[in-house]
Amino acid sequence: MAMRKGLKFKTSNKLVITSAAFQDHITRSLLLSNLSLSDPLPRCKREGPRNPQARRTVQETGLQWQDWREASEYVLDPAPPPLTLAQKMGLVAAPAERLMEDEWMQVKARSAQQGESTQPCAICREEFRLQPQVLLSCSHVFHRACLQAFERFSGRKCCPMCRREQYETRLIHDAARLFRHHCATRIQACWRGYVARKWYRHTRKTVSPKDKRLRRKFFEAKLQELNDSFVRYCHTDTEAFLSDIDRSLSSSRRVFQQLESKSVSEPQENDWDQIQSQVIQRGVRDCPICLTALCDLNLPTEASRSDHQQQGRRTVLLSCSHLFHQLCLEAFESFTADSRPPCPLCRSVYHKKLI
Incomplete structure (x- = not known):
């Protein structure tokens, strides 16, 4: 129980x-x-x-x-x-x-x-x-x-x-x-695209293409750009600007002519004797143009020089103390475009004298 x-x-x-x-x-x-x-x-x-x-x-x-x-x-x-x-x-x-x-x-x-x-x-x-x-x-x-x-x-x-x-x-x-990461990738891609486009635009403006037609258009655009910049630079009238340039050039030309005329004067008889003595001291024997013999200035008599004169090979003495054949110097002057040609050797303005 x-x-x-x-x-x-x-x-x-x-x-x-x-x-x-x-x-x-x-x-x-x-x-x-x-x-x-x-x-x-x-x-x-x-x-x-x-x-x-x-x-x-x-x-x-x-x-x-x-x-x-x-x-x-x-x-x-x-x-x-x-x-x-x-x-x-x-x-x-x-x-x-x-x-x-x-x-x-x-x-x-x-x-x-x-x-x-x-x-x-x-x-x-x-x-x-x-x-x-x-x-x-x-x-x-x-x-x-x-x-x-x-x-x-x-x-x-x-x-x-x-x-x-x-x-x-x-x-x-x-x-x-x-x-x-996706946003950073897109930002980098956009930046690289911007840099590439900027470089391409700069290259198109500075480097001429190889194709002839495109190359011609490139230089035409460059010339037009230069003309436009020149016109923009001239704040006044273009004709007045060009006339000012002409006046300044003519005044400069006159100044140079005056300086040239003052710097070169015709030598006197004593000066020619000194120039001739300098030539004798240097012992110049050949013409610098034709490279043939010149008349010897040290010859004692005039009879010896007459042989060269009879042959048409007279000698010219320049004020810069250089000797040339007369025919050679005249030929040089005829082929020179300047009104007063310079010396073929020292490029200075000269006066000449036959010897």
């Missing part, structure tokens, strides 16, 4: 504990469901990292929490609630354990292999760009705001793509990094 009463008492106690455990589990589940319906992600907008070590790292590096938040990746889900009595007793299945860092890396690698960050968000069908994005434990990626709105209006935590329930979320920045 006593044993039956003990067994009934133990059975009743076990039923009481089991019912209490189930009641506690149901109560907590209802509270959590109501909380999730009111705010699916209640701790997404936290002020700092949950990990004290991460907070200490942010303080040591001197970074602001916002900067660290934009540069790092972290799990958005809150810490799991403690196990209920029913879960501890094994009456109800315990929730799955949180993913470790290595498992998150595998999920992220699978998402990158599928190209989730390169495609638009599956909820709003817009590009991610710099907007916050979240990675689910099922390797799908969405806008953070889109996932919050989906959970709020669906009333449950279910992946919009694969319908997986009770997933974990992690904030990532893959799409933002890809968008910055």
Whole structure:
């Protein structure tokens, strides 16, 4: 009898504990469901990292929490609630354990292999760009705001793509990094295009083309540009400007003529003797034009010089102390365009005397 009463008492106690455990589990589940319906992600907008070590790292590096938040990746889900009595007793299945860092890396690698960050968000069908994005434990990626709105209006935590329930979320920045890289690539391409177009325009203005027709147009444009610049430079009338140039040239020409006439005067008889002595001292023997022998000025008598004169090879002495055959000098003067030709050797204006 006593044993039956003990067994009934133990059975009743076990039923009481089991019912209490189930009641506690149901109560907590209802509270959590109501909380999730009111705010699916209640701790997404936290002020700092949950990990004290991460907070200490942010303080040591001197970074602001916002900067660290934009540069790092972290799990958005809150810490799991403690196990209920029913879960501890094994009456109800315990929730799955949180993913470790290595498992998150595998999920992220699978998402990158599928190209989730390169495609638009599956909820709003817009590009991610710099907007916050979240990675689910099922390797799908969405806008953070889109996932919050989906959970709020669906009333449950279910992946919009694969319908997986009770997933974990992690904030990532893959799409933002890809968008910055794409923007930098476009900026560099635009800059290179601008530099190439600028170089091409400069080359077209400075280097003439090889084709004859294009080359002719190139030089015609250059000549027209020079004419236009010359006309723009002349602020006054062009005819008046050219007449001023003519007057200045004529005045300069008169000045040079006066200087030339003053600098060269006809030598006197004594001067010719000095010039002849200079020629004798130099020992000139050949005509610089025809390279044949001249009359020797050192001959003692005039009879010896008469032989050269009879042959028509008379010698001319210039005021610059140079000797030439008369015929050679006359031929040189006839072929010279100047009204008063200079000496063939020293290029100075001269007076001449027959010897």
